Amino acid sequence: MSLEERLARRALRMTKVSGADTPAVYTSLESEWRAMTSGAALLDLSWRRSLCVRGTDAREYLHGQTTADVKALASGGGVPALALTAQGRVTALLDLYFHGPFAMRAGLWRRLAPAVPLPGFRAGDPDQDGLGVTMAGAEAAADPSASYEDEADDHGDLFEIRVNAADLERVAERLGRFVVADDVDFAIDAPVCEAGSDSAAAGMPARAGAPGQTASDPASETTEVSESRERGTGPDGPGAVAADSEAGSAPAPATAGTPEREGDVAKATSAGVGAAVRGAGVQGAGVRGAGVQGPGPAPERTTIGVAGPKAAEVLGRAGFSEVAAESCVADLARSWFVRDGSIGGIDVTVFGRGDLWVPIFELVVERESAEALWSVLEDAGCVAAGHDAYEVVRVESAAPRWGQDVDDATIAIEAGLEWAIHFDKGCYVGQEVIERAVSRGRVNYRLSLLEARAEVEPGSVVVAAGGQALSDAARQRSAVRSVVCSPGRGPICLAYLPVDVAHPGTPCRIAGPAGDIDATVAPWPRQQ
CATH class of the missing domain: 3.30.70.1400 (Aminomethyltransferase beta-barrel domains)
Known part of the structure; x- marks a missing residue:
């Protein structure tokens, strides 16, 4: 049985992510979110390439x-x-x-x-x-x-x-x-x-x-x-x-x-x-x-994710010897790196990422070995988590997704992506605009993390912020992008706000189908 078939049989609900069918939830969002935020969650990341x-x-x-x-x-x-x-x-x-x-x-x-x-x-x-x-x-x-x-x-x-x-x-x-x-x-x-x-x-x-x-x-x-x-x-x-x-x-x-x-x-x-x-x-x-x-009609490889505070520990327990567990925790768990090695006799390439508020590792493996690797990681202590849990952590981390929170009309500074820009590196395509935006403060909107008092529908519009109604132009830009309901924080979402009100603590109102929903601008995760 392939890994895809195994996961589809276990999932309570499937969803399509970036063109790939992947489990949305196996048991419950809360238990899988807790595995990802306090333990080690096992993720189907077959939609990564x-x-x-x-x-x-x-x-x-x-x-x-x-x-x-x-x-x-x-x-x-x-x-x-x-x-x-x-x-x-x-x-x-x-x-x-x-x-x-x-x-x-x-x-x-x-x-x-x-x-x-x-x-x-x-x-x-x-x-x-x-x-x-x-x-x-x-x-x-x-x-x-x-x-x-x-x-x-x-x-x-x-x-x-x-x-x-x-x-x-x-x-x-x-x-x-x-x-x-x-x-x-x-x-x-x-x-x-x-x-x-x-x-x-x-x-x-x-x-x-x-x-x-x-x-x-x-x-x-x-x-x-x-x-x-x-x-x-x-x-x-x-x-x-x-x-x-x-x-x-x-x-x-x-x-x-x-x-x-x-x-x-x-x-x-x-x-x-x-x-x-x-x-x-x-x-x-x-x-x-x-x-x-490239190799042909179907990717030869697939990706399995291991995420959470105990992810590096579980990788060490599973036998990933190229990077010791204690080394991951000390130096690499929140940074980007790549290592080749093996887990349970299965060759893998491990990519570390630092864009989420919990450590996450992408394990790239030959597709025919993926089901065996999943079993090894579960035996080592990982808990299967669906894409819903991943999305909650992504929005909590204010990690934008292209096409949903960021597109080719977005200036990088507007999306709070300074952490992905090396300002001292020298010339690159787009540098002049970025340097001008930073030195002169020439952006009109900032992507903001909002905590709402009730569930928000994607595409809802922020109609007021800081006690003032937003202009028609600002409302067109302030449509809510990513929306999730966090088991730890309640409804949260990402939306662009005028830069003069995009500050932590600013009260907002979001137009909902049953009336306006009160919300507050939360601290941007990378400023905490």
Whole structure:
């Protein structure tokens, strides 16, 4: 029985999260919330996905495309980050991790399965050289003889970006937008690696000409597709602002399963990256430079979450030896990090996150091993918790979700996302607007956490704050976003308020179907 089937049978109610069916509640919201806030909760996070980034220019490129100080990341480190438009508006919320240089993962490469050409590919066409597109859908034999320690010229850095599944295509489009001549490759949901094993998959296919790969080897062939790009679309080029203003508006592919094309060539623009993600019925397609590489129709990996004050302790009890439990508690439980290891003989990659007010660890595992890993973690003391409990803790933590609390009309400072911005890092897309907003206080609204006296419907409007009725313009912006009923705090919600009343203790009124509901602005969690 698969993990999905097992959890569906146990759940009292299922819900759809970021396109994935996941349990909403198993027993009761209160008991599962208490497990997450005072013990160790076990979560189905199959709606979380990965975008891997590698290349000799990967560090420099991500440093300029996100708000994170990527240059300062050490191997095994992680950081929250944002991708912004030139106007400082949020296009993606990212958890960004650095696995390390290629040389540190020597011997972990898996040779490619025979490549599947994209429709319209013309073999041997010199105009299609330079943009590799690979779909390695089948299992490929490992190459234990491969060794790359002496191939310094082909080494680079390997990063992994964790996002919600519904955001994956948009993130790939945004991060691929400004690649011109950079040595940067992307891959979606690459296989999990086996720590320390010479025969494991590192999660990224080898490029044509990479060590261990020859042109005459049919198992290591890649399909090459290319298109010349306009230099003016770079982050400092004249097309940058226009491209940002049109984020998310790329045309859909001309036909189902076929990337958008210009002539017979797959487009390497941001729209082309998204089309590659959608195209040919796969979750990811490999694109050298401005694109993505991925394994096939269904993700090879899935994600299990362990969250709560005792989460690190339970991981140690379950046998996760790469990071001792006491080390997690002391240094890592509230921060971003990545470690490879095993639990109960099952290979896992563990990602630490610090966006919630309780520690949370994402365990990425081969899908076929997920059910066994879930059993090991339950035996170690985890309590299964549904998505309802997760959502309560997320809103209590004022951790916004893209598309619900934040969108591409939101300036990062308005959403209280300063904790994901490294102000001293140097230039990045959107920096000028962010610096102006901070130095001059030039934002009109702030995302606020409200404690209500009664349950609030999503989409309800804050009509008054601080004893004053809000203007029509403010009411249009102050619609309630995320809404939950916390077993510990009662009804709480996130809403944007005019900045002059977005202070703890400010009384508010929310228009409800049965009359106005009194509410109070609560302290912003990251200010407590």
